[in-house]
Amino acid sequence: MSEKALIHAVYLRDGADTGRHAAVAEGQIDEPIWLHFNVSQPNARAELKKAAPYIDDSMIDALCAEDTRPRVEEFEKEYLVILRGINLNPDEDPEDMVSLRIWSDGSHVISAQRRPVFAARKLAAKLRATDQPASSSEVIVGLTVNVIENMAIPISELMEEIDELELEMIDGGKPEHRTKLADLRHKVLLLRRYFNPLRAAVGLLKDLATTWLGEKYTRRLRNAHDDLTRHLEDLDAARDRLQFQQEELVTVMSDRLNRNMYMLSIVAAIFLPLGFLTGLFGINVGGMPGVEDGTAFWWVTGGCAVIAAGLAFFFRRSGWF
Template sequence: MGVELHDNRGLICGYLLQSQGPAVAIEIGAVSAVEPPADALWLHFNLNDGRARAWIGGCTWLPAEGRERLLGSERSAFLEVWGNAISGALADVYSDDPERFGLVYVHVNQNCLISGRRHPVTAAALLHADLAAGLPIDTTPALFNRLFTHLVATRTKAVAEFVAVIDQAEDRVFAGAYHAVRLGQHRGGMARLRRQLVADRNACVDFFAHPPAWWPKPATKNLRRLGGALTSAVQDLELTEDRARLINEEIDSRQIERTNRNLYFVSMAAAVFLPMTVISGIFGMNVGGLPWVEDASGFRWVMACMAAAVTLALALLAWRRML
């Protein structure tokens, strides 16, 4: 018996927003590329699929700038407000690899939020899960705010995880177990995360300050709050990076101190036992004329000389305050 595979022509998910009740899932066939939608909707595409790109490129009710942004090849975050629409791309964490980042491309107006990605990203997947679970969202500003909320929450969680790692490393260092602390990989991850946080923050500055005229004031207030949370996350991450650098400096300092103590011990041991080595070397020479060779108490005299030499060495070191 054959199995029929579902094919939505590159559409990952689509939802029709309703003023009352949860959003309704729709197929790509239910949305015309010629006639603009009568109700607000969200379409999220896989931009690796040629059919999705063809649908976006041939959608006549999307302005040319919106199609260009959605199908663009930009590799950095940006967000532009032009006319009655918002277009751009925001950095997001990969769903299957939290240490890597991709872009989610967006176009927003009063009637639709069209988005796309080339690799599965976290925020869009969480928004999809919200709507699939029946979360009521009735407008595109509320939908975009929810998407941006997930972006900020994901980054804030990542920053909190790095803070916890640095806290644990700091405790280990000051407990003396610094030899087990390795921060190189974490410092690289923090640097990558900071770049993406700053990119998203900078991309949204103009939008937060001058949203479109149709954007409701409550949604604007919420966006500015999210922007403040994003800025706080950047500051927390920068502080955490500074702490990581100071911990590395403390580890280096303690390792140098430990090495110096070991070298000091070796040096003192060499200084103390050097006279004994010299005496034993002298009396070990196989030549005539050595004292006490025929004396039955010669061994005791040699040991006494060694003891006296060690005592003298210790006294000299103590006099020089080297012990």
Template sequence: MNDFAAVYEQGHVRELSREELLTYAGIGFTWLHIESADPNLHSLGDVALPEIVAGALTAAETRPRCDAVDHGAILNLRGTALEKTEDTDWLVSIRLWVQRGRVISFSRMTLGAFPKVRAAFLRGELADPGDLVSLLAREISLELDPHVAALSDELDDCESALETENIYGLRRTVAQVRSAAISFRRFVAPDRDALDALTSLNFPWLAAEDVLHIREATDRFARMAEELEAVRERAALIHEQLTDLRTELVDQRSLYIAIVAFIFLPLTFITGLLGMNVEGIPFAHHPWAFWGVVAFCALVGLVVLGWFGMRHWLKR
């Protein structure tokens, strides 16, 4: 279990142990962050919290949300992980219990935005819970924005490849982009809704400047949600185009095979007829007969090919 505990008091920041922070009786702003990947952790033990709050902080599965409890707020957000592993989602959750003068946060993996927020707290830039929440929301949205833009850029590359008809391998790429967009949007839109709900609660510890910063992050989340929806729709359209192109290629190749088979059908009949081991085959004992048959077969093939050309069956 990785803990971070510190207090901002009269312009100075001090890191404390978990025990020291839990027994702190001053008037400063305290922040306790707990990080544990233990799936059996269902309570915060020595941290005195209402049962509903403790359950919300340590729930195994969470979605972004914001709920008022007494004079505090339960805030769950999702952001990119600091280090993504193969067995985890793109986005990890951070759960916060925010009150006047105190923030308790919990996560099962390190959030990508957490080191920046922690550093800002240690520099004394976060003087109250509103500052911390607004900075966290902004950093989460800024961390996520390049990933969403990268999905759109990747689809641009796929569309360029379609123009050159270089479709091999694109189906898997488009499917991966679409899956990532769906995964992102699953939590980006609720992040927006949770922050929007927070600004409407009018807590006294949420200053007007903090509300502006949170709304800025909310707008960024809203824009990302719209872009992810566009990426998903574009991916579906590209997938349809790929399916049409593959069908067209199969039809075209099937046509070529049919043309070749049709050309060789009369030639096979001629050679089969002349190759019978019976008496009476014309010109069987003439030295020029073989080349005569070859020339006749070539002529028949050219006639059939010309007929296909006249019917415009050879055009793409």
């Protein structure tokens, strides 16, 4: 049996300011209200249509879409806001961002999620605890601000990971650092993928807010947009730092490989003539000198040692090592 798609419903203040407290809605819900749905439930469309008959099918399609990108659309007196937030759900990757879809006609607010969005849960708890009823503007701006505020801690933790990796690489890059670098770059790129369109969407919402939401909420959106811009700048800086660390790691690994190949070349240069001598004295033909002499082996061995030492001294004087 499937669960209900409606997660919570909170009464809002209408234009006459009735002074009703924010509370969980019961009974009729066709008055000023905020409805929040889990549209991943099989019955979500039917339940949404029943609870909000004033919303048309095209808006329901947008709220229930499986994949979305951040954007803001205006339809006469209706508005559609789609946001992306960092995934704070347990055992999930923060960069696997969650989507929050919001529709409003200035009186009703319908929001939807396919996975839990902490921004909506946080705002619902706040509205239920306050002594004053909320307006639709407060819900829309509150959801947007919460989505952006929830980005601060994960991004700070990501920057700390980059700092730690940079400190580890000061003493020299290691092969395992390559995996860490790739993982961090992947996280940064995934976050930036949605942060750019999200900033554009919040910027457009901020511009519309002057006439739609009022000056008070415009200032809050302006501050939230500035915070989002700062987060994006941090990600840009993180991307550049990781790129530099990647280049530094490649340089260190290349230098280490070249040094090892250089030492092998010196060893090969020393033992090449020795290999020639031992090969020459190892041929099985008549007339080999010292075949009958019991000390010939030691003479050959000593000669090879002298030649090796002489070559090493020559390479050293020549500055090879």
